[in-house]
Amino acid sequence: MSTARKTTTVFLTVLSGLLLGIVGLTQRWPAWIWPLLAVLLLVVPAAAFRVAAMRRGTVPVTFEEQLTAAPVERTEHRVSQVLLPSKWADYDFVFSATVRWYPVDAPARAPVLNPAGLAVDAVLKRARAITEQREPVRASLVEQELSGALSRMVPEPTGHLQAMAESIQLVLMQQDQERLDKLADVRKDEAVWVHQRKYEQSRRRYLGEDVLKDTGSAVVWWLARNDEHVERTVNDLALLAQLTSAANDADIPERLQDLISQQAGEPTTSDVPETKPPSAPQGRETATMRLSDFLDSIGFTDGDVRRPMLAAQIAGLIKEQDRHETAEEIQHHFDPPASLAPDDEAPASGSALA
Template structure:
């Protein structure tokens, strides 16, 4: 800390004066004490009449405004602006103190802002204000420096650029989340729900519990949907018939054979006889066979002839 001339003068006068008052009191008793009080009052009055120049501080605190740019940040391409009121006080007044004080504040500012990202300049401002808001020694201990009214900020163009970058980043994150969710749904439908016609029917039944009849009606549509989703051929469905059987097994015992019968007929009509045959074999169901072959496709009267007749048989 700086030792001010005012403090030195006060100490140089107070110590001898105290010793003199004590000596008077010891030697003269109460008369000495009265005499010491009278002398003290006389000195104070004389000091005030002299205008108090004896104890005047030879170096009152000075101040200067600081405003500049170019403070570094954690991003080497972005710099901050700074403004502050710089204060300093020294035992001896020198013309260069203003420059030393401002440089000291800038040095402290550079050390702080270099650790923070540009978007965090308000946090850097708080740290810097706490560091330089109280007096600190500079210039080899001959100068006390501090700063008030500190402000850090980004250039307007940089601030607008960072705002746009932040907005684009948020939109990008939202897009990535949406795309990831879409990929999960697509994978689930392609690799699980619609992997085979049987799994497509099971998937639909899971979404519409107890609607077996409606599932039969939609069997053809679900079969085509499965093939379109997976690119599978008709021969690929034979290995997946077990999925449909497992779904039927989850029904109550009395409902299993009727459900299997209805689904087998639906898969026959949908052109998936492999699944239909697997259901009939599993549950020992009768097979529908045509009584007569259908008319040739080129027959012009095919549209006016009665439909195909069916008989009930059993493969077993």
């Protein structure tokens, strides 16, 4: 019987004795009843204690034995600046975390061990299995993945304890992060350059294979650009023929030579002496001059920044057809190198003075 029950039994016995005494005095019980009443008050509590002890057994039960088992004590260890491999060679993650563990029940003759070392080793192995499969360009995302994967208590390989990690930090070294940022900028610039190059190639194909394929195609294109003004297109027919021949590095068709001569106010082919056939350099110069006249006619006069740009595109079309000499002369005429500009101007000034 516990101490609380014993106290309660004694209190009830005393209270019962007082009540019986009061009743006996008021009822004028005989004198022989009082000794019997005293014996009952002593025997009844003793019998109750004896019965309770027999029911409980021989092993005493204390109050402390009724308490629950003490909770398992968990310990922790902070890990900082540990390098873990990534999927890319020479780019390592920098890992930091708080490792927690608790020991598993071990036999009495278990060897002495360092639980912190076992727990840290187990956590690092679990983290490495993830990081070595991830690219270093997404360190923050891998950090969140590790926070979820290492947040569970898992038995370590020896079976002596269970371990987990929290407060995980995963970053790259500053030098590696700067390198990756530079590589990302280069890839973005390269992507923009590739798109620009494709755009330029598309424009060249459009001009060379569609617009300036022949005089007829150029006329149709020019007619559409001028809101179907037929009269203006007819007036520009000679210029279109010259531009087409310059772009294709070919002679102007005979059927258009008289028209060009008439519009330019020059003698027709029948009046041209046969003793003055144009040489190859003069023909190329004629193509350059014809291109210059065409640009003047459409408003791209000297000083207009669009003039050398359009001439460069036409020169690129000619160069793609393996006519490099003509393309270089056109390029040199409309956009001469800065170092050659004074030399080119000197003869012109001299001739003007002459």
